[in-house]
Amino acid sequence: SQQGEEDPQALSIQEGENATMNCSYKTSINNLQWYRQNSGRGLVHLILIRSNEREKHSGRLRVTLDTSKKSSSLLITASRAADTASYFCATDNAAGNKLTFGGGTRVLVKP
Amino acid sequence: DTAVSQTPKYLVTQMGNDKSIKCEQNLGHDTMYWYKQDSKKFLKIMFSYNNKELIINETVPNRFSPKSPDKAHLNLHINSLELGDSAVYFCASSHYLAVGGETQYFGPGTRLLVL
Numbered sequence: 753s754q755q756g757e758e759d760p761q762a763l764s765i766q767e768g769e770n771a772t773m774n775c776s777y778k779t780s781i782n783n784l785q786w787y788r789q790n791s792g793r794g795l796v797h798l799i800l801i802r803s804n805e806r807e808k809h810s811g812r813l814r815v816t817l818d819t820s821k822k823s824s825s826l827l828i829t830a831s832r833a834a835d836t837a838s839y840f841c842a843t844d845n846a847a848g849n850k851l852t853f854g855g856g857t858r859v860l861v862k863p
Numbered sequence: 864d865t866a867v868s869q870t871p872k873y874l875v876t877q878m879g880n881d882k883s884i885k886c887e888q889n890l891g892h893d894t895m896y897w898y899k900q901d902s903k904k905f906l907k908i909m910f911s912y913n914n915k916e917l918i919i920n921e922t923v924p925n926r927f928s929p930k931s932p933d934k935a936h937l938n939l940h941i942n943s944l945e946l947g948d949s950a951v952y953f954c955a956s957s958h959y960l961a962v963g964g965e966t967q968y969f970g971p972g973t974r975l976l977v978l
Contacts, residue, residue, distance in 0.1 A: 794971050849911070849919065852908070853907075855903065855905050
């Protein structure tokens with residue numbers, strides 16, 4: 753099975769609502785990153801959280817990391833239609849030279 | 864200006880053909896990557912190069928041969944294309960991934976369809 757699995761696989765919400773998605777991983781990490789992919793486009797980096805951090809904010813994004821549970825969550829507050837995309841978590845390996853991506857959470861924000 | 868560019872954007876070809884995808888980055892990064900994204904959106908690393916040297920080769924069939932003529936370019940040549948090679952191929956670049964972590968910048972992808 754893969755390092756970095758997102759849950760849920762798909763999420764549909766109304767504009768203005770919050771969207772929460774989770775990522776679980778199996779091996780120790782140095783850091784965890786979240787990326788967004790709009791339909792038909794490449795991935796765009798959103799936020800990085802290091803293994804010694806528990807929470808990080810960037811605009812309407814809030815990321816948490818629980819290394820004891822090997823899990824992370826991404827919260828998008830006050831969602832907008834433009835937030836419609838797939839969101840991926842990515843973890844690095846011990847050497848720090850490779851990212852492994854999860855399967856993604858597809859978020860649909862309805863206007 | 865585009866940071867990471869790939870050509871072509873779309874590629875439709877017959878089984879058994881040989882094709883190449885090109886990637887260029889103008890970010891001054893020293894590390895470049897090729898990823899394959901399948902129809903279920905699962906993204907898997909194929910290769911990474913640091914300063915023109917191969918550092919990661921993720922058990923990719925030897926029909927796939929990357930080439931890095933310089934730090935700003937990483938091309939992917941695929942021989943004897945198979946139906947299962949149909950996917951979206953993404954190029955990415957970063958500063959060398961150290962323990963502190965580095966952001967990767969992705970190209971727009973090349974959609975390959977093998978008939």
